[in-house]
Amino acid sequence: MSDPARDGFGRERRAGRGRLSRAAFLALIALLYAFLIAPILIVVIASLNAGRFLVFPPDGLSFQWYVNFANSGPFVRSFFFSLRLAALTTAVATVIGTAAALYVVRHASRNDLLRMLLVAPLQLPGIMTALALLIFYYAIGLGGTSYLGLLLGHVLVCTPYVFLTVSAVLYNFDHSLEEAARSLGAGRLTTFGRITLPIIKGGIISGAVLAFITSFDQFPISLLLSGVGTTTLPIQVFDYLRFSFDPTVAAVGTISILITLGVVIVTERLGGLESLYWGSRQ
Amino acid sequence: MRRRRPWPLVAPAVALVVVFFVLPYANLVVMSFFTPARTRPYDPLLTLSNYTSVLTDSFQWWILWRTLKLGLLTTLFTLLLGYPLAYNLVRVSRSVKGILLVLLISPLLVGVVIRSFGWMALLADNGLINSLVRYGGLAPQGFKLMYNEFGVLVGTVHIYLPFMVLSLSGTLETIPPDLVPAARSLGASAARAFWRVVFPLSLPGVFAGCLLVFVLAVSSYVIPVLLGGFKVLTTPLLVVQTAVDVHNWPGAAAQAVMLFAASLACIALWVKLMNRAMRGLPG
Numbered sequence: 001m002s003d004p005a006r007d008g009f010g011r012e013r014r015a016g017r018g019r020l021s022r023a024a025f026l027a028l029i030a031l032l033y034a035f036l037i038a039p040i041l042i043v044v045i046a047s048l049n050a051g052r053f054l055v056f057p058p059d060g061l062s063f064q065w066y067v068n069f070a071n072s073g074p075f076v077r078s079f080f081f082s083l084r085l086a087a088l089t090t091a092v093a094t095v096i097g098t099a100a101a102l103y104v105v106r107h108a109s110r111n112d113l114l115r116m117l118l119v120a121p122l123q124l125p126g127i128m129t130a131l132a133l134l135i136f137y138y139a140i141g142l143g144g145t146s147y148l149g150l151l152l153g154h155v156l157v158c159t160p161y162v163f164l165t166v167s168a169v170l171y172n173f174d175h176s177l178e179e180a181a182r183s184l185g186a187g188r189l190t191t192f193g194r195i196t197l198p199i200i201k202g203g204i205i206s207g208a209v210l211a212f213i214t215s216f217d218q219f220p221i222s223l224l225l226s227g228v229g230t231t232t233l234p235i236q237v238f239d240y241l242r243f244s245f246d247p248t249v250a251a252v253g254t255i256s257i258l259i260t261l262g263v264v265i266v267t268e269r270l271g272g273l274e275s276l277y278w279g280s281r282q
Numbered sequence: 283m284r285r286r287r288p289w290p291l292v293a294p295a296v297a298l299v300v301v302f303f304v305l306p307y308a309n310l311v312v313m314s315f316f317t318p319a320r321t322r323p324y325d326p327l328l329t330l331s332n333y334t335s336v337l338t339d340s341f342q343w344w345i346l347w348r349t350l351k352l353g354l355l356t357t358l359f360t361l362l363l364g365y366p367l368a369y370n371l372v373r374v375s376r377s378v379k380g381i382l383l384v385l386l387i388s389p390l391l392v393g394v395v396i397r398s399f400g401w402m403a404l405l406a407d408n409g410l411i412n413s414l415v416r417y418g419g420l421a422p423q424g425f426k427l428m429y430n431e432f433g434v435l436v437g438t439v440h441i442y443l444p445f446m447v448l449s450l451s452g453t454l455e456t457i458p459p460d461l462v463p464a465a466r467s468l469g470a471s472a473a474r475a476f477w478r479v480v481f482p483l484s485l486p487g488v489f490a491g492c493l494l495v496f497v498l499a500v501s502s503y504v505i506p507v508l509l510g511g512f513k514v515l516t517t518p519l520l521v522v523q524t525a526v527d528v529h530n531w532p533g534a535a536a537q538a539v540m541l542f543a544a545s546l547a548c549i550a551l552w553v554k555l556m557n558r559a560m561r562g563l564p565g
Contacts, residue, residue, distance in 0.1 A: 018472075029370045032363055033382075036389050036443065039400025042410065043392075046403045054403050055413040100295035107287045118295055121303050125501030127518050128310075128538055129303065135313055135531055136306035138323065156302050159295060217393030219504055224526070234395045241399060241508055245406065253396035260391045264384075 040257060047250035065251040075252060078236040085232060086215040089154040093211040096155075097162025098204055104163075105170040115167075119160045126157065126220030134224045147230050153221040158214045162207030169203030209267045213260055314535035323531040332536035342520075342537070346544055349516040352431065353500035353545075356438040357492050360446040363439065364491065368450035390444050398508040401437050402428065405509070429511035437505035442498055446491040453487025454480075489556045493549060500545050517541045 042054065047066070051059035069075050104114050121129065130153065137149045177199070181191045222232040233252065240246050314332055317325040336342050371382055389397065404410050405427035412424035427433055457480060465475035503518045512519075517537060525534035 025366065025370075028366055032367050033385050035363075035440065037385060039397050039404065039440065040389060040392055042400040042403050043396055046400075053406070053408045053413070054410040055408070057417070096294040096298065099291040103288060103292035107289075108292070114292070114296070117299055120299060123497075124307070125498070125518070127501060127503045127522065128542075129306070131521065131525055131534065131538060132306035132310040133302065134525070135323075135535070136302075136309050139309060152298075152302050156298060159298065163295065213391055217391075217396075219394050223503075224522070234393050237395045237399070238504070238508075241395065241402070245402060249396075249399050250403070253392075253399055256396060257392055261388075264388075264391060 043250050043253040043257065046247055047254040049247065049250075052247060053245070065247045068248040069251040069255070072248060074231070074236055075233075075248065078231045078233045079252070079255075081231065082216055082233040085151065085154060086212050088151060089158050089215040090208050090212045092151075092155045093158040093215075094162050094204060094208045097159040097207060097211070098166050098200075100159075101163050101166035101170055101203075105167050105173075118163050121156050122160045126218075127223070129153075129157070130221045130224035133221070137225075146227075150222065150225045150230055150232075153225050154215045154218055157218065157221060158211035161210035161214060162204070165207035165210065166200060166203040169200045173199060206267055209263050212263060216256065216259070310535050311539060313532055314539050316532045316535075318530045318532045323529055329532075332532045333540075335533070336536050336540055342540070345515055345520055346517050346540065348431075348514070349500055349518070349541070350544060350548060352434060352438065352506075352514075352516065353496050353548075355435055356442060356499040357496045359435070359439045360443050360495050361488065361492060364443055364446035364450055367443075367447045368454055368487075371447065371451045372454045386444050386447055389440070394441065394504045395508070397441065398437060398504060401433070401440070401509055405433055405436065428509050429513050431510070431514055433509040434506050434514050437509040438499050438502055441502070441505065442495045445498065446495050449491030449494060450484065450487040453484050453490075457483045485556065485560050489552075489560070493552065496548065496552070497545060500541065 046054050048061055048063070049059060050062035050064070100118055104111050104118070108114050133149070133153050133156075137146070142149050173196075178191050178195055181195045182188075186194065217234060218232070219234045219238070222235050223238070226232055226235055233256065237249050237252055240249055313324065315328050315330070317327040317329045317331070319325040367386070371379060371386070374382065402409065406412070407424060407426070409427070411427060415421055415424050427436075461479050461483075462475050465479045466472070470478065500516075501518050502516075503522065506514050506516045506519055510516075518541070521534050521537045521541070524530050524537060528534075
C-alpha cells in the first residue's frame with residue numbers, strides 16, 4: 001500500500017495540513033458563534049451608545065435611552081403588564097403541566113397519543129394559532145381582546161414546556177423510592193411531598209423558567225390577542241420599530257436580556273441546563 | 283383489582299388543548315368556507331368562493347412561492363452553518379460543551395423582536411456594517427442589507443440555527459467515535475471518511491432538523507415584517523393583513539389553509555426523498 005502517511009515525510013506534511021485545516025475549522029466555528037451572539041451584543045451596545053445609530057467611530061457612552069425608557073409611560077406600563085402576565089401564566093402552566101406529566105408518564109396506557117395532543121400547541125405556527133383563537137373567541141363571545149383570552153393563549157403555548165421537562169425527569173425516576181416510603185407507612189400525600197416532589201423539582205423549575213420566558217417574550221399570540229390596556233412589552237416594542245428606529249428599544253431589550261439571563265443562571269444553579277436544553281428542542 | 287387512574291391530573295391540560303387549540307383550528311377550517319361580509323367579519327353561509335379566489339389569484343401564488351422559497355433557503359443555510367457547529371459540539375470536552383450550549387441557547391431566550399432590533403442596528407442603511415463600509419471607503423453608498431429578502435434571510439437563519447444544531451448534535455452523538463479512525467486506518471481520506479461514514483449516519487438528524495426549521499420558517503411573521511419592512515410580503519403577513527386590516531376572516535382562513543396545504547406537500551416530498559436516502563441505513 002502506498003499510503004503517504006507511511007513514510008516519515010508524508011506523515012509530517014499530512015500532520016501539518018491537518019493542523020491547518022483544524023485551525024480553519026475552529027476559526028469557522030468561532031465565526032458562527034459570533035454570528036449567533038452578534039445581534040444580542042449589539043442590542044446591549046446600542047443601549048449604551050450616545051447616538052441614535054451605531055456608527056464607526058462610536059459616538060460615546062450615554063444612559064439617555066434608559067432614562068427615556070423610565071420616562072416613557074407606555075413602555076413602563078407594558079413592561080410591568082408583561083411581568084405580571086408571565087408570572088400568572090407560569091403559575092397556571094406549571095401546575096397543569098406538572099399534573100399532566102405525572103399522569104401521562106405513570107398512568108396512561110395510550111401515552112403516545114396523549115403526549116402528541118399535549119405538545120401539539122408547539123407544533124403549529126403561533127401566528128396561525130393566534131388567528132384561530134381570535135376567531136374562536138369571537139364565536140364563543142369571549143370578546144376579541146380580553147385579558148382572560150390573552151392569558152389562556154399564553155398558558156396554551158407555555159404548558160407544553162413544563163409538560164416536556166417534567167416528563168423527562170419522571171422517565172428517569174426510580175419508583176422503588178416511593179414504594180419504600182409507602183411501605184414504611186407514609187400516606188400518598190406525604191410520599192408526594194417528601195419523596196416525589198423533591199426529586200422532580202429540577203424538571204418543574206426548568207419548565208417554569210421556559211414557560212416564563214416564552215410568555216415574557218411571546219409575540220404572535222399577543223399580537224392578535226392583546227388590546228387596549230393589555231399591551232405586552234414585545235408588542236409595544238414592535239409598534240415602535242414598525243415606524244421608527246428608536247434606541248429606547250435597545251434599553252428595553254437589554255433589561256429583558258438581563259431578566260432572562262438572571263432567570264437562566266438561577267436555573268443552572270438549581271436544576272442544570274440539561275433539561276432546559278431538552279425542552280427547547282421541541 | 284386495578285387501581286383507579288387519577289385522570290383529574292391530566293384533565294385540565296387536555297381540556298385546555300382541546301377547547302383552546304383543537305376547536306379553534308377546526309373553527310378556522312370551517313371559517314374558510316363561510317361568506318365574507320361587509321359589516322361584520324363573516325356571514326355563516328357556506329361557499330367555496332374563498333378558495334376559488336385564492337387559487338385563481340396569481341398574486342397569492344407568487345407570495346406563496348416566495349414564502350416557500352425563503353423557507354427552503356433558510357433550511358438550506360441553517361443546515362450548512364449548523365452542521366459544523368453540531369460536529370464541533372459533540373467532540374469538545376464536557377466543560378467546554380456546557381459553555382457552548384449556553385452560547386447556542388442564549389439567542390433562543392431573547393425575544394424575537396429584540397433580536398430583530400439587533401439585526402436592524404447592524405444591517406440598516408445607517409447601521410453599523412454600512413458605517414464601517416463607508417469608513418473603510420469600500421463603497422460610498424453602502425450596501426442595501428435589509429428591507430429586502432437578504433435581510434429577512436439573515437434574520438430567519440439566525441433564529442432557527444440553534445434548532446438545527448440541537449437536532450443534528452442529537453444524532454451525531456449516537457455515532458460511535460471509533461468509526462472515523464476505523465475508516466481512516468482502512469485507507470480512507472478524512473473527507474471520504476466523513477462523506478461515506480459520518481454523514482450517512484447523521485441523516486436522521488438532518489431529516490428532523492430540516493423539517494423543524496422549514497415548518498418554523500414558512501410561518502415566521504416578525505422577521506419578514508421588521509427586516510423586510512413590508513417590502514417582503516409573505517403568506518403569514520398576508521393572512522394577518524386580510525384578517526386584521528381588511529377584516530375578511532373567511533379569506534384569511536382560506537389563505538392559512540393554503541399555506542398549511544403547501545407546507546404539507548413540501549414535507550411529504552421531503553419525507554419521500556429522505557426515505558430513499560436513508561434506505562439501507564441500520565436501525
